[in-house]
Amino acid sequence: MTDASITDNPPPVQARRDIAPLLLVPALVIVSLPLVGSPASWLTLTVAGLAMGLMIFVMASGLTLTFGLMDVLNFGHGAFIAVGAFVAASVMLAMGPWMASDSLWLNLAAVAPAVLAAMALSGALGWGFERVIVKPVYGQHLKQILVTMGGLIVAEQLLKVVWGPDQITLTRPPALRGAFIIGDVAIEKYRVLAVAVGLVVFVAMQLVLSRTRIGLLVRAGVENSEMVEALGYRIRRVFVGVFVVGSALAGLGGALWALYQETVTAAIGAQVMVLIFIVIIIGGLGSVGGCFVGALLVGLVANYVGFLAPKVALGSNILLMALILLWRPQGLYPVAKR
Amino acid sequence: MSDVLEIDNLSAGYGAGQVLFGIDLRIAAGEAATLLGRNGMGKTTTVRCIAGLLRPTGGTIRFAGEAVGQRGADWIGRAGLGLVPEGRRIFPNLTVRENLVAFAANRRAVAGPWTLERVLDLFPPLANRLGNLGSQLSGGEQQMLAIGRALLTNPVLLVLDEATEGLAPLLREAIWCALHALRATGLAILIIDKHIDRLTGIADRHTILDRGRVAWTGGSAELAADRALWERYLGV
Numbered sequence: 153m154t155d156a157s158i159t160d161n162p163p164p165v166q167a168r169r170d171i172a173p174l175l176l177v178p179a180l181v182i183v184s185l186p187l188v189g190s191p192a193s194w195l196t197l198t199v200a201g202l203a204m205g206l207m208i209f210v211m212a213s214g215l216t217l218t219f220g221l222m223d224v225l226n227f228g229h230g231a232f233i234a235v236g237a238f239v240a241a242s243v244m245l246a247m248g249p250w251m252a253s254d255s256l257w258l259n260l261a262a263v264a265p266a267v268l269a270a271m272a273l274s275g276a277l278g279w280g281f282e283r284v285i286v287k288p289v290y291g292q293h294l295k296q297i298l299v300t301m302g303g304l305i306v307a308e309q310l311l312k313v314v315w316g317p318d319q320i321t322l323t324r325p326p327a328l329r330g331a332f333i334i335g336d337v338a339i340e341k342y343r344v345l346a347v348a349v350g351l352v353v354f355v356a357m358q359l360v361l362s363r364t365r366i367g368l369l370v371r372a373g374v375e376n377s378e379m380v381e382a383l384g385y386r387i388r389r390v391f392v393g394v395f396v397v398g399s400a401l402a403g404l405g406g407a408l409w410a411l412y413q414e415t416v417t418a419a420i421g422a423q424v425m426v427l428i429f430i431v432i433i434i435g436g437l438g439s440v441g442g443c444f445v446g447a448l449l450v451g452l453v454a455n456y457v458g459f460l461a462p463k464v465a466l467g468s469n470i471l472l473m474a475l476i477l478l479w480r481p482q483g484l485y486p487v488a489k490r
Numbered sequence: 491m492s493d494v495l496e497i498d499n500l501s502a503g504y505g506a507g508q509v510l511f512g513i514d515l516r517i518a519a520g521e522a523a524t525l526l527g528r529n530g531m532g533k534t535t536t537v538r539c540i541a542g543l544l545r546p547t548g549g550t551i552r553f554a555g556e557a558v559g560q561r562g563a564d565w566i567g568r569a570g571l572g573l574v575p576e577g578r579r580i581f582p583n584l585t586v587r588e589n590l591v592a593f594a595a596n597r598r599a600v601a602g603p604w605t606l607e608r609v610l611d612l613f614p615p616l617a618n619r620l621g622n623l624g625s626q627l628s629g630g631e632q633q634m635l636a637i638g639r640a641l642l643t644n645p646v647l648l649v650l651d652e653a654t655e656g657l658a659p660l661l662r663e664a665i666w667c668a669l670h671a672l673r674a675t676g677l678a679i680l681i682i683d684k685h686i687d688r689l690t691g692i693a694d695r696h697t698i699l700d701r702g703r704v705a706w707t708g709g710s711a712e713l714a715a716d717r718a719l720w721e722r723y724l725g726v
Contacts, residue, residue, distance in 0.1 A: 368592035372581045379579045383593045384567030
């Protein structure tokens with residue numbers, strides 16, 4: 153039929169991947185070593201930065217996909233984080249003896265159901281939130297901002313009604329307290345767990361997005377939802393599924409964040425939303441890979457700058473965002489839109 | 491032979507601007523038809539209505555024997571419309587393989603369905619590009635990918651909007667060869683393109699649109715013979 157040599161503008165046969173943004177992470181880690189000075193402090197800060205970044209990634213990944221798929225600006229995402237944190241805290245407090253036990257298995261038996269309950273309730277809340285609050289304002293960005301922001305405020309007040317206005321104090325179980333000591337380097341056990349959970353979520357998302365049909369449809373829908381519809385798939389159903397999974401992941405992130413901070417307040421979600429928005433903007437709206445790299449950069453910069461120049465730590469991530477957008481105005485991994 | 495597509499008195503537009511004024515169009519099963527006209531005459535608007543991407547303001551569309559009514563583009567896609575849109579609209583950050591397999595479906599349990607292998611037989615250049623991103627393909631390869639993607643949905647009607655627009659002559663030729671091969675399989679095809687000499691060799695029936703209205707309908711022999719028609723409506 154056609155000849156393989158026929159081509160109007162022959163590009164390379166070998167697929168090229170854009171790895172420049174990915175290289176920013178090791179570059180930042182290496183550059184910070186002489187600045188920090190002490191290798192022990194540098195390693196501790198690096199692990200802390202990666203842990204913080206991966207927890208933010210877990211919370212942000214669903215939000216970037218929902219924006220990419222349906223152009224929905226969901227400022228209420230913080231509500232799912234907060235609900236996840238409160239539910240996990242309640243379950244863990246109810247399992248006090250197991251949480252306080254010196255047995256690793258009893259500790260895990262208390263934390264695992266807490267995390268699962270947080271994900272289940274946040275996912276269910278996400279489904280209701282999408283049906284009642286987001287669905288009526290598809291395609292209307294201003295209304296989306298107003299109504300989802302309102303949803304977040306209402307959710308925060310409802311959390312206070314159910315759990316009371318005071319903050320809840322959590323204590324990590326003994327298995328997740330303390331640090332691994334390697335030479336003169338101390339690496340907190342909980343941060344290692346957070347890195348592991350974040351990496352598992354990232355790898356699982358990548359596998360689903362690249363190896364399953366639903367994952368391919370999600371990625372295709374992020375690029376051109378109209379074309380996915382024309383090829384026979386109802387993108388809104390896909391969107392609802394992504395919204396629920398994204399909410400459940402926010403619940404998981406909230407549970408991780410609660411254990412990280414060891415306190416839970418109704419504003420826990422709203423507080424972390426600033427970092428989440430920075431991450432998804434840096435990454436490129438709709439890009440999971442970009443969200444991953446952006447989260448690592450934000451976590452590392454926050455920790456390095458917090459150590460080197462505490463007074464500018466607050467604005468360091470805003471500066472990071474500005475620099476990256478000057479380099480790549482659409483974010484690290486721009487997602488093509490129709 | 492039953493009609494795959496029946497359009498009666500179709501009106502449509504964008505906002506206050508009406509583009510189509512009562513279009514009638516029929517495509518029978520296994521038939522190849524064309525939609526012709528100068529730029530801005532309503533060809534793409536007609537295609538968008540057929541594909542469910544634009545709600546008509548009047549008239550009716552029946553596809554595969556069923557009234558489309560208020561059904562969305564996803565229903566029409568599942569009912570068997572294979573769309574190759576203007577500008578190709580391949581997914582640039584998906585690999586060629588992913589662009590193809592994501593939409594492979596045999597919803598009507600067609601005997602001898604389209605498979606990845608059949609598509610690669612039809613378009614051998616894609617076989618060397620399976621691992622490349624859509625954005626890394628040339629224009630001609632993107633068009634092959636867009637056609638292959640539509641074929642893998644096992645359509646009853648393939649609609650190509652600007653089938654060879656912007657392609658180099660050799661690539662254009664490859665697309666025409668593929669369309670001849672598809673025609674021979676008995677697949678109904680609606681083609682929009684500007685190469686009338688090639689279209690008359692493929693299609694049975696031609697419809698010319700002029701300012702949103704059907705200006706002429708006829709067979710290939712009549713169209714090929716009437717050069718005045720070309721000059722008046724097609725700017726050739």
